[in-house]
Amino acid sequence: MAQKSLGLEYQRTFETLMLEGYEDYLFSNSAFLITQDFGQHHYAYGLEIQEALKGEFGGLFVFGLCAEYDYKLAHFPISFNVNTFIGGGGGAGAPDGSGLAYRYALGLKAHLSPHFNLLARYSTYDFPTGSIGGKQVQFGFSYGMSPVFNTNLKDSRTLKQSFAVQVLSMDLDQADSGRLINTYKAKLISVEYGYHLSRKLRGLIRLQAVISDQLDGYMAYYSGLSYSVLNINKFSFNLSALMGSSGGGAMKTSGGLGALIEYGLSYTSGNKALRISKGLSTSFKGNLSAYYTQLGFIYNFESTALLGAKGSVIKNEKHYKLSKFVVESGIEFHLAPDDVDYLGLNYTDMTLMTFGIRCPIRTRLELLGQTRWALGGGYGAYAEGIIGLSTVLLKRDKFSIQLPIHMIVAGGSGIDVGKGVGFQINIEGKYAISKTSYISCSAGKMNMIKGNYDPISFNIGLKQDLFFYMK
Secondary structure: OOOOOEEEEEEEEEEEEOOOOOOOEEEEEEEEEEEEEEOOEEEEEEEEEEEEEEOOOOOOEEEEEEEEEEEEOOOOOEEEEEEEEEEEEEOOOOOOOOOEEEEEEEEEEEEOOOOEEEEEEEEEEEOOOOOOEEEEEEEEEEEEEEEEEOOOHHHOEEEEEEEEEEEEEEEEOOOOEOOOOOOEEEEEEEEEEEEEOOOOEEEEEEEEEEOOHHHOOOEEEEEEEEEEEEEEOOEEEEEEEEEEEEEOOOEOOOOOEEEEEEEEEEEEEOOEEEEEEEEEEEEOOOOOEEEEEEEEEEEEEEEOOOOOOOOEEOOOOOOOEEEEEEEEEEEEEEEOOOOEOOOOOEOOOEEEEEEEEEEEEEOOEEEEEEEEEEEEOOOOOOEEEEEEEEEEEEEEOOEEEEEEEEEEEEEOOOOOOOOOEEEEEEEEEEEEOOOOEEEEEEEEEEEEOOOOOOOEEEEEEEEEEEEEEEO
16 A cells, blocks of 8 residues: 655636637636646646636536646746646537647746745747637745655555535526526536634635526536534534636626525534525626525545645544545546437537546445546537446456446537436446556446436546545
């Protein structure tokens, strides 16, 4: 189980694309990168989420894989920085073609502290099969910690964190979405990661998607803060404010930039909590202004896998145990069903990029979360979010066979996904190519509830074990 020490870095960058024939739009990019240092050389790779904040394409999202290299100058707090990205996305009627997008950029990273950096680089961004692209300056910041994924507890720091799955009921009408003619209660599902900045203050990252048939394709990505105003025994009253981007489903979010204002009551028992909250979802320049009720199931934990805070020194090692999660990325192929989309066009085969995380919860059982986004086949706005379980059926030396069962939230590009929710059962083979890395192949069939998009799918990917301590 030995592993070289790896770090984790969060990046937030912004770039404005000046497009011919369209209003300029502002992209906000969030990257979650696994890092490793070799002297003056710094390597990083991971997931990047891009969201439109301003322009004509509110609700345009791009998901993909990001990699970068830094070379630190001797005697100066500056590094040369090279950044690359490939992914897929679209939405909001943007001319995204098949959804394929790429970026390469070159610039400088200024080290203001051991953890905090400022970024400035010249970026070339392009949807090669669409009409979006530009050359512009990208700026932002990064926060990094190392070691994070580490088998030596004495070299680690710890942080209180949480993971939540939430269901929402949002009250909408024709002022909020162009698809509605009457009042409508939309159902949404969200996943949220939280980390403690102090005893009462938490940072939040939240991703939402609709599971209502009239608004399929709507999704949102927010980050913000939550403050515990009052704590009495096992109950706490919290106020939260988050900002980010949302759109799709003909929701009137203008350029995408919006916010959530929320209050809620939580009941905690052990390391689990139940939270009910009320909130308001707004668009800063669009008409969207909708109240919602939210029910959340929360798992609290303390670990050495840090993101967004430097954590605290471990004083007592007694209760920590070595844990792991698995990062996976790959390519998915959907063989089109013999049917037509909302526009009456026959479905065609689709290629998607995937990224996910798996967490063992029993000896032969894993909890998994995954995103898939289109980059080939003419469905640039189509995306899928997945929560599921995977169990081991057979294990022999370096080879194993697993059975993943997925719940899928999907939508976009006029694909008939019904209520936007479905399920998929796969059969997966996995082969170890090193002590911590694997290659995998899987096959299965999607089934969307009340929709007709039920493709047969194939996936090939790479997986990597990441070790950390948890209690």
